[in-house]
Amino acid sequence: MSAEGGLSHDCNEKPNDLNLRGFTMTGDSPIVEEVRERRRILSERYGHDLQKYYEHLRELQSQYASRLVNQLTVIRSSGQKTK
Numbered sequence: 001m002s003a004e005g006g007l008s009h010d011c012n013e014k015p016n017d018l019n020l021r022g023f024t025m026t027g028d029s030p031i032v033e034e035v036r037e038r039r040r041i042l043s044e045r046y047g048h049d050l051q052k053y054y055e056h057l058r059e060l061q062s063q064y065a066s067r068l069v070n071q072l073t074v075i076r077s078s079g080q081k082t083k
Contacts, residue, residue, distance in 0.1 A: 046052040061068065 042053065046056065
């Protein structure tokens with residue numbers, strides 16, 4: 001991908017950059033900026049109060065309890081079940 005897309009090959013990688021298989025995503029990429037903007041919006045929505053945001057998430061969890069997975073069972077290719 002090109003530098004405009006947020007990923008570029010960089011031999012002089014900065015310590016705070018994220019390297020993904022030979023490509024570097026810088027801290028000012030469009031993706032990072034979008035995540036920061038969404039974080040800012042959520043923070044403002046709940047008055048910058050993590051407890052209020054947590055309570056909202058717990059309410060959603062209760063509201064959609066039937067969609068939650070209670071236990072994960074992994075079935076290996078040999079047919080053995082693992083928990």
